[in-house]
Amino acid sequence: QVQLVESGGGLVQPGGSLRLSCVASGNIVSIQTMAWYRQAPGRERELVARISRDGDTVYGDSVKGRFAISRDNTKNAAYLQMNSLKSEDTARYFCKALLWEDIGNNRQTNRELWGQGTLVTVSS
Numbered sequence: 001q002v003q004l005v006e007s008g009g010g011l012v013q014p015g016g017s018l019r020l021s022c023v024a025s026g027n028i029v030s031i032q033t034m035a036w037y038r039q040a041p042g043r044e045r046e047l048v049a050r051i052s053r054d055g056d057t058v059y060g061d062s063v064k065g066r067f068a069i070s071r072d073n074t075k076n077a078a079y080l081q082m083n084s085l086k087s088e089d090t091a092r093y094f095c096k097a098l099l100w101e102d103i104g105n106n107r108q109t110n111r112e113l114w115g116q117g118t119l120v121t122v123s124s
Contacts, residue, residue, distance in 0.1 A: 002026030002113060006095045009118030016122070017083045022095030022115060024076040029100040029108050034071055034078035038091035038120075048093065049080060062088070085122045092117040 008020040024031060035050035049069035050058045057069055066085075071078040078095060095115040100108045 002028055002099065002101050002111065004095050004097055004113050004115035006093065006115045006118040009093060009120045011121045011123065012085055013124050014085060014087060014122055016085050017081070018085065018120060020080040020082070020093055020095075020118060020120075022078045022080075022097075024097055024099065024113070027102040028076055029102050031073070031076055031097050031099040033098045034069075035096045036069060036078070036080045037094045037096060038089075039094070039117075040088075040091040043091075045094070051078060082120070085120075087122050090120060090122045092119050 002024060003026060004022055004024050006020060006022050008018060010018065012018050032053055033050060036048040037045050038048050039045040047060050048063055049067055051069045051071050066083050068081045094117045097113045099111055099113060101111050103109050
């Protein structure tokens with residue numbers, strides 16, 4: 001069974017940096033898009049950044065110039081480098097992947113997968 005696991009969250013002071021990781025495992029044929037979303041208490045989940053298999057990126061307006069998304073296709077992994085963190089970046093960060101899963105008998109299925117999230121707290 002395929003799954004996504006995030007890591008790297010924690011407590012950081014304003015102005016600090018964190019690097020989040022997301023690793024996909026299971027019977028994966030290929031991963032198309034990987035993305036990071038976040039959700040703060042009482043707020044809707046929002047897109048932070050998205051990266052295609054070829055490396056094309058999209059960022060949410062609030063993180064442009066501060067965050068950078070990258071991926072390593074050989075490791076089925078995506079990363080989010082977060083710099084100049086602000087208190088308003090405090091949220092649970094979720095990884096999402098659109099991928100092809102091998103389900104046996106020479107069949108594949110397209111799946112949208114979410115991780116459980118990792119908590120980022122920016123506070124002095």
